[in-house]
Amino acid sequence: MVVDAPLVFVVDDEPAMLDIVTFALETQGFMYQSFRSAEAAWTAMRNTTPDLVVLDVMLPGVSGITMCRRIKASTQVPVILLTAKGESADRIAGLEADADDYIVKPFHPRELALRAQRLVRRQSGSGLAIAAGPFALDPAGDNVMVNSVRVPLTPNEFKVMTALVSQPGKTLVFDRLLLAGWRETDRLGGRQMLKTAVYRLRHKLESAAPGAGECIESVRGSGYRLNID
Structure with missing residues (x-):
């Protein structure tokens, strides 16, 4: 939402x-x-x-x-x-x-x-407020709030998180997340790069709130989705 x-x-x-x-x-x-x-x-x-x-x-x-x-x-x-x-x-x-x-x-x-x-x-006169479940994003600062706990993200992590939070419950394919995070899909080792970014995202979210990292679900062979149910 x-x-x-x-x-x-x-x-x-x-x-x-x-x-x-x-x-x-x-x-x-x-x-x-x-x-x-x-x-x-x-x-x-x-x-x-x-x-x-x-x-x-x-x-x-x-x-x-x-x-x-x-x-x-x-x-x-x-x-x-x-x-x-x-x-x-x-x-x-x-x-x-x-x-x-x-x-x-x-x-x-x-x-x-x-x-x-x-x-x-x-x-x-205001910025964009993007939120889904316990997550709220600040596009001006590359930060995510998890249940009111501020978690700093790298620019690439923030872009991936923005794509996921913007469409909760929807599976975003690997290429779409690579395009969102790095503006390209054909970089050598792109999927591994995305996998590493998601791993770090999960770790940061989990550190802020137990269970938050698990909200980013892997969809085998397709990509990732944000599950906030």
């Missing part, structure tokens, strides 16, 4: 790009809704106001620039524009549409997630 998790509307007509953006947001504790057109996202905004919109510039029908102008004309929702173009004219158009940030494809998913966090924090 994510406590007061920010909601992001992701608008892009490329399925692969939607997957990249939504995964990057998901690993940082965001909720999201994805749309293939500006019209669909604008219709959804009549009933739901998101905390952030990640918006492709080149969309079929209504363009991202036009959609950004509509959003800014009637709401205070921050907007990140995505584009495959790097020309200054497109950057200027985005700024003139009052976009809050502008990212040129291809980009690093972690960079997008960090920029999204910055904008949401600026808008709300």
Whole structure:
């Protein structure tokens, strides 16, 4: 469960790009809704106001620039524009549409997630609170609270823990956790590296609260999951 998790509307007509953006947001504790057109996202905004919109510039029908102008004309929702173009004219158009940030494809998913966090924090005046069962994460400090006991983690451990806490009960496959923790899946010895990180995580959690380490369960041949039942 994510406590007061920010909601992001992701608008892009490329399925692969939607997957990249939504995964990057998901690993940082965001909720999201994805749309293939500006019209669909604008219709959804009549009933739901998101905390952030990640918006492709080149969309079929209504363009991202036009959609950004509509959003800014009637709401205070921050907007990140995505584009495959790097020309200054497109950057200027985005700024003139009052976009809050502008990212040129291809980009690093972690960079997008960090920029999204910055904008949401600026808008709300607070950080993200990610929690499941006895675990609560502080994305700003790479710490996990276990029944109110603070446990410092390494950056990689924190990213793996964030992925698990964001989806309690769901089996996260090895490659997904490697991508979350190290931003790659083909590193030599990657599974052993992940296994070592999980071992250390379990030990740290167990030191803070007996039984906490056992909440990270191995799923034979697949990956790991967080069991808080």
